[in-house]
Structures are given as structure tokens and as C-alpha cells.
Amino acid sequence: MKFIQESMEIKDYLKADEHIDFTNKSIRQKADELFVSPSDMENIKTAYEFVRDEIRHSRDINSDRVTRCASEVLAHKEGLCLSKSMLLAALLRCSGIPAGLCYQRLVAGSSPRAGYFVHGLNAVFLSDEERWIRLDARGNKQNVNAQFSTENEMIAYTVRIGYGEMDFPMIYAKPPLSVIEALDKCKNPMEYSFDSIDL
Secondary structure: OOOEEOOOOHHHHHOOOOOOOOOOHHHHHHHHHHOOOOOHHHHHHHHHHHHHHHOEEOOOOOOOOOOOOHHHHHHHOEEOHHHHHHHHHHHHHHOOOOEEEEEEEEEOOOOHHHOEEEEEEEEEEEOOOOEEEEEOOOOOEOOEOOOOOOOOOOOOOOOOHHHOOEEEEEEEOOOOHHHHHHHHHOOOHHHOOOOOOOO
16 A cells, blocks of 8 residues: 655654643653663564553453543553554654554444444654554454564454445544544443544
């Protein structure tokens, strides 16, 4: 897939905002704890696996909490995919590694008749190779096996074109307003569909 950068300025993928809030002390402390290698690649892998494995997906644990920014995700150790991607971006940006947000439209059930939802994941810029890769820190479970790879993309979901699913090619520098509005309106992770997100 050919990616499209929301901003052509790579520095925009290093900025903090109210959702990718790595100016928060807890984010900085966690980044300092995780980023111990001189290799950016090792640090990316460590941060990715931390968010994937140590931060639980809210629906997987039947949580009633909705986390809406990186620091909340870290504090509560849980989040929906949209929020977990904000945490991974915050940890990477805090350490000077450009990271963006990506999205997929996926079927909410076994067929398109069930409707669709938006899934959030990350794009990370490999400065040495001057290219983007996608990483999916959703969290693994039965039938979901996302892994760190710089060569062969191993994300949680492969889109099924015949079902109307799609990969959005845009790499966002900050969460789109429709994503933020959907999170703000979500009262319970078990009830979300996010089919109204406009990307």
C-alpha cells in the first residue's frame, strides 16, 4: 500500500498534543524505562511490544472504562485500539522517533450486514531507511497475531476487499476530529461501533 502523509513535515510526527500527550510525566518516565538500547529499531520493538502485551484491549477484558489519551491509557493499563495507538505514538515521539496514526474500516461481525467499525494502528518512520512501516499494538488473542516486523507487515487484521473493508492510506499526525468525537461519545467500550468515524 502506498502511504499518504497528512503532513509532509516529518517534525509534525514528533509533536505532542492533548491526546498524544508525552509531555505528561508518566509517559516520559515509561519512555526512559523502555528505551535503553542505542538502536532505534530495538527501542521501537520494545515500545510496540509493551503497548501490545502490557496494555489490555478494553473489549478483551470487558471493561467499562474508555481511555481517551495516551496518559490515560498508560495510567489504567487499558484502551481501545484507537487509544492504544495514541500511547505507542506518544512513547515513540517522546524518544524522537516519528510516529503517526493509521486506520482501517473493518466488518463489525461475520458479514457486512453487521456494519463496520474503525480500527486504529500506527505508522512508524524508519529514519535510517527513510520509509514508513505499520505496527498494530491492538493486543493479540485467538485469531489475532500481530508481530513486530520491518519487512513483512504482520498487523492484527488483513482487509477483505469483498466485504467492503479497507486500509486508509493516510498517516495522520494527530487523531482526526471524528476519532476524538467518537471516543468522547463512547460511554462503554463494549457498546462501541465507531461506524460514524469519517476519514
